[in-house]
Amino acid sequence: MRPLLSGDAVGMSAGGGRIEIRGVHHEYMRQGDKVPQVALAAVDLDVAPGEFVCLLGSSGCGKSTLLMIVAGLFRPTSGEVLLDGAAVTGPSRDRGVVFQEYALLPWKTVRSNIALGPRLAGASRRDANRIAEEYLELVGMPQVGDKYPHELSGGMRQRAAVARTLAAKPKVLLMDEPFAAVDAQTRSVLQEELIGIWARTQQTVVFVTHSVEEAALLADRVVVMSSAPGRVKEIFAVELPHDERFEPEMAPEVAGVAAKLLTTVRTSRPVRNKGSEQWSA
C-alpha cells in the first residue's frame, strides 16, 4: 500500500465538533406489532472535539440507529443531539457519514462523487475537481478519478467513500461499520489509514462497530452498548497511544484491551424482568 501523502489543502477541519447526546429515546413500530419496539432508551453521551469514539455492541443494540440520529437522518422519539451547542434538526454537511454499503452514486465517476460535497457547497466545477484529486491522493489512489464505482474493489470503494465524506469538510465524521464488508487484510490497512488521516484532520469521529478488535485499535473511548433496549452499558478509555497500536509488538496490549471489551459485551446481553426468562451470556 502507498503511504498517505500530504496535500497542503487537506488539513485540519474547521474546528469544533463537540457532540452532546441528551436523553435520546427511539421507538419504532414493526409491521404487525401492537406495541412499539424500543431501539434506544435514554442514551446520554458526550463526545469531545477531536475525539475518536467507537460505539460497540452486538447487532440490534441500536448503535447504528444512534449514529443515524446524530447524522440527522433519523429523528429520535424524544431527547436531542447538539453539535457545538446547536440542536440537530436534520442532515447537514457538518456531520459527514460513511455508510457500510459505500453509497457511492454509480452514475458518477469516482472524482465526481468526491467533488459532490464541494459542488453542493458552491465550489466551481474546476475547484471541486481539484479538491477531489487532493482527497483521492489522501486516500492513496490518485489514479482512479475517471473510473466508475463498480470498477473498484470493495476496499477502494470504501476509500472513495471516505474521501467523499472528508472532501465536504465535516466537523464530525460518522462511520457506520465502514469496514465490515471488506476482507480482513484490506480492513487492517484501511484502519491504519483512517487513523493516519484522523491524526491530521483532527476531526471528531464516531465509529460504529461490532468488532472488539477494531474498537481496541481505533478508539480513544469505547462506548459499549447493551441491547433490547439499546443503552450505554459502559464506557472504556483506551490508554494506548494511537501511533503505536498498529506496531506488531503492541499486538498483545491491543488484544488485552479487546479481551476486556469482549467480556463487557458478553455480559451486556439483556437481563429481562425478574420472573421472566433469563438470558445468559
Place this chain on the structure above:
Amino acid sequence: MKVPAWRRLLRPGAVPVALVLLGWLALPYFDHIPQYKLPHLAQVGSDLWGLARSGALWAALGDSMGRLGTAFVLGAAAGVLVGLAVTLSRSLNDFLMPVIAFFNAIAGIAWIPMAIVWFGFGSGPVIFVIANNVFFIVLYNTLLGAESIPAIMYDAVRVLGGYRRLTMVREVLVPGAMVGVLSGLRTGLAFAWRALVAVEMIAASNGLGYLSIQASRVFDGATVVSVILVIGAVWVVMDRVLLRPIERVTVRRWGMVGQTDF
C-alpha cells in the same frame, strides 16, 4: 477485440437466419404453394428492388418513420415527465394513478376508431395511437426505475449538503431512474414500430402499413413480404444505431445493468 466482417457471418446467430432462407428457397419444391400465398425468395428480391427503384419504398418508409419519430418523441417525453412528477409528489400520485391505470389497459389499438373520428384518415390518428402507446410504456418503466433507487443514495447526497429538492432530482432521481427510462424507451420504440404498421393499415393512406394492405388487396404477395422484411430490418438498425449506443454510454458504463454485450 475487433472481429473481421467475414468472421461475424460465422457467428452462431447467423445459422438460424441461413436456415430460414434455405427453408424458404426449398419450400416450393416440397409442395405446390402458389406465388400469392408464399412468393419465392427471388420474386421478393426483384419486387423489393423494383419498389426501391421506383421510390415507392422510400416514400412509404419516410411517411412511416416521420410518424414514428413524432409519436415516439411526444409519448416518451410525456411518459418520462409524468413518471418523474408522480414519483416526486405523493398527492399527484394518488390523484393520477387510478386514471392512468385505467387508460393503460386500453392504450393503443382500441383508440383507433375514436382517433379516426377525431383526426380523420392520415397521420393524425396514427400519431395519436402510437404516442398513447409509448406514453404508458415509458411512464411505467420510469416509475419502476425511480422506485428501484435505494433510499441510501438520497441519504448520501443529503449528508453532503444536498438540501434542496431540485438537487435530489438532478443528482439522484433522474440518473437513478435511467435504467428504467432506457428500458422503457426501448420497449416503447419496439411496440410503437409494430403498432404503427398495423394502424397505418386501418387509418392511413400512405406509409408501409398502407403499402402492405393495398398490395394484399391485389394479391401481390411479394410486396407484402417485402414490407415485412423492411419492417424487421428497420428495427434492427434502430436498435443498433440508436438504443444500444445510448445504453452503452450510460447505464452499462455505470455498471447498473449486466455487462453482457450482444
